[in-house]
Amino acid sequence: xxxxxxxxxxxxxxxxxxxxxxxxxxxxxxxxxxxxxxxxxxxxxxxxxxxxxxxxxxxxxxxxxxxxxxxxxxxxxxxxxxxxxxxxxxxxxxxxxxxxxxxxxxxxxxxxxxxxxxxxxxxxxx
Amino acid sequence: xxxxxxxxxxxxxxxxxxxxxxxxxxxxxxxxxxxxxxxxxxxxxxxxxxxxxxxxxxxxxxxxxxxxxxxxxxxxxxxxxxxxxxxxxxxxxxxxxxxxxxxxxxxxxxxxxxxxxxxxxxxxxxxxxxxxxxxxxxxxxxxxxxxxxxxxxxxxxxxxxxxxxxxxxxxxxxxxxxxxxxxxxxxxxxxxxxxxxxxxxxxxxxxxxxxxxxxxxxxxxxxxxxxxxxxxxxxxxxxxxxxxxxxxxxxxxxxxxxxxxxxxxxxxxxxxxxxxxxxxxxxxxxxxxxxxxxxxxxxxxxxxxxxxxxxxxxxxxxxxxxxxx
Numbered sequence: 001x002x003x004x005x006x007x008x009x010x011x012x013x014x015x016x017x018x019x020x021x022x023x024x025x026x027x028x029x030x031x032x033x034x035x036x037x038x039x040x041x042x043x044x045x046x047x048x049x050x051x052x053x054x055x056x057x058x059x060x061x062x063x064x065x066x067x068x069x070x071x072x073x074x075x076x077x078x079x080x081x082x083x084x085x086x087x088x089x090x091x092x093x094x095x096x097x098x099x100x101x102x103x104x105x106x107x108x109x110x111x112x113x114x115x116x117x118x119x120x121x122x123x124x125x126x
Numbered sequence: 127x128x129x130x131x132x133x134x135x136x137x138x139x140x141x142x143x144x145x146x147x148x149x150x151x152x153x154x155x156x157x158x159x160x161x162x163x164x165x166x167x168x169x170x171x172x173x174x175x176x177x178x179x180x181x182x183x184x185x186x187x188x189x190x191x192x193x194x195x196x197x198x199x200x201x202x203x204x205x206x207x208x209x210x211x212x213x214x215x216x217x218x219x220x221x222x223x224x225x226x227x228x229x230x231x232x233x234x235x236x237x238x239x240x241x242x243x244x245x246x247x248x249x250x251x252x253x254x255x256x257x258x259x260x261x262x263x264x265x266x267x268x269x270x271x272x273x274x275x276x277x278x279x280x281x282x283x284x285x286x287x288x289x290x291x292x293x294x295x296x297x298x299x300x301x302x303x304x305x306x307x308x309x310x311x312x313x314x315x316x317x318x319x320x321x322x323x324x325x326x327x328x329x330x331x332x333x334x335x336x337x338x339x340x341x342x343x344x345x346x347x348x349x350x351x352x353x354x355x356x357x358x359x360x361x362x363x364x365x366x367x368x369x370x371x372x373x374x375x376x377x378x379x380x381x382x383x384x385x386x387x388x389x390x391x392x393x394x395x396x397x398x399x400x401x402x403x404x405x406x407x408x409x410x411x412x413x414x415x416x417x418x419x420x421x422x423x424x425x426x427x428x429x430x431x432x433x434x435x436x437x438x439x440x441x442x443x444x445x446x447x448x449x450x451x
Contacts, residue, residue: 012314016321076322083274083323086142087257088194089233112257119333120326123310 001056001126003040009057009126010037018124021075025068026053058125061118066106069114069121073103130348130359131163131184135177135191137203138169145260146192148268149279150231153190153286160290161361162345163406172203174218181222188227188345190286195232195253198239211246212238223248225350227295227343231282233257236336243338250295250343252285252302256334259327261320274320277309277328285335289345296341306332349448350413358393358409360423360441364400372396372428374435375409380420380442387422387442390415394428394435413449420444 013019013033022030026049031039036057039047050057076082082096090109094102102110134154138147147168157164165180167173172191181189191208193201198212210218220239224247230240236255243251260269260278269275281302288301310328313321343349350356358375376392391414398407424440 015317016314016325017319018322021322081319081322083261083320085259085323085327086145086262087233087259088142088192088231089196089257091141093262116259116326116330119329120322123314123325123329124322 001051005126006037006040009033013124017079017081020079021081022068022071023121023124024050024054024057024059025065026050030068030071056126061122064118064121066114069117070103072117072121073100073113130345130357131165131186132157132188132190132345133165133177133180133184133186134167134189135172135193135202135208136166136168137172137191137193139203140194140201140205143203144266145262145269145272145275145279149270149275149283150190150192151268152270152279153283153290156283156287157290162290163359170203174202174206174208177202177208178222181226186226187348188229188289189223190229190231192231195230195235195239197234197237198242200230200232200235200239209239209243211242216242220246220248225249227251227289227345229253229285229289231258236334236338240336240338248339249349250337250339250341252295252299252335252337254331254334255336256330258282258331258334260331261323261327263320273318274324277306277312277324278331281305281309281328281331292344292346294342294344295337295339299335299337299341302335303332306335346443346446347448348446349450352413352416352449352451354413356411356413358411358421358423360407360409362400362405362407362425364402364405366402368399368401370397370399371425371438372435373398373407373409374422374424374426374428374437375411376422377411377414377419377447378422380422380444387420389422390419396428398425400425413447416449416451418445419447419449421446 010033019034020032023033024031077100085094136147136150137143154166199207199210202208209220220243223243228251230253235253240251240253261274263274264272269279284305285298285302288298306328310325313324373395376389378388378390380387393409421443424437426437428435
């Protein structure tokens, strides 16, 4: 993947507030779009490893770990980026705090939130 | 047998009722603007008893509604079950949805209730296999005035609008999916802090939308059993003073190449009073012969001695009636 494409993708991620939310997990380490751009620009060993494992930065859904998804939810919450949601079948509006709690418990609802987060990751592929 | 009527249930008093009530109103108004006969059960009228009563009385081809569903249940304005039927029990079977196109805009009904609707004779069903979720920016009101909620409700309404635009159920579902994607693309270009959450839940709803039954079902096609009675409503616009004319509604086959309509059976009404402005003339018809039929409707002069009709204005629609065993 070319540097220009990575820069363009990073700009999009930055615009929608995703620049500092983990996007990839390589060898147990999470990388945000900002990290990925930095390593790509440095053309360092980590970038080479990223290219080796995820040449198009596009892992299939089964390759996205639960830990990465949970970390994304935590970071978004810390950065005030989780919003309240309404579900037609649920008795109350789910606040960001409740979403984080459900995710940490890995409750059925928490797992659905993580599944939705996975769909988001797929939408954000370069 | 069904009629050209459409029935909807638009709750107000259940949780998030205000957004359902105003959100669905856009689809209802679209139906009205297209000249459909729509019975809008809104607010406290959107309850099981009235829904059942109107299904029986109007025999609508299409029912849509919002509610708080579950895998085997769809609820009303009081959050009481309207239909309750799943793999383990079936206390409120969806028998009264037989022959109809159904869109249940609620959570989870595609898992068990949707399949049961088709099993009980529903023509086509669309609904969601997961919870239907949206991101609100405001506590209530019209979701079209809410910057985050608008995309979710527009995408959900698109299915109804496409059906009203004479698309098949499959095309209508695709139109709705396209609208979800359109909004996802919109948020991808945005710098709003809520953009990423909107993308997430729009993708979630999009992927949960499920179509069951006949993908080719449409409002343009009435599918009924041979011998059954149905209504054909002819919409007229007369810019002049009230006048009297003869009218004909015929079922048969239209050959585009020769521009000839071959009548199989017909209904003629003589001396029909056509008032100034908009009016609707209803013909009570019977499904005489099996097959897929085109319709010819005209105003003009009927000559009884030759059994011929000279039209001053007419309309031909193809493949509008399917008569089955």
